[in-house]
Amino acid sequence: MSQTFELVYTGRAARDIRSLDFVVKKRLAAKMRELKADPLGTAQKLVNSKLGHYRWRVGDCRIVFDHHGLRIVVLRVGHRREICR
DSSP states (O other): OOOOOEEEEOHHHHHHHHTSOHHHHHHHHHHHHHHTTOTTTSOEEOSSTTSOSEEEEETTEEEEEEEETTEEEEEEEEETTTTTO
């Protein structure tokens, strides 16, 4: 039996997503559904953890998140140039 993780979005992450282009949002949504099954399998651990502990790459976008049990807390979403500044 496989576990499905729950995605929880912070207010900042929700604002980040709303500001993205429609095509990028669609790509992110598809990737998020895929990553709910195994969130840490393709995640990269962040060196500087003041923003979050892990990140996913989806094209030029980065999704920064923390992992708490069966919950994935999405902290920030944005272009790779701007997300870690």
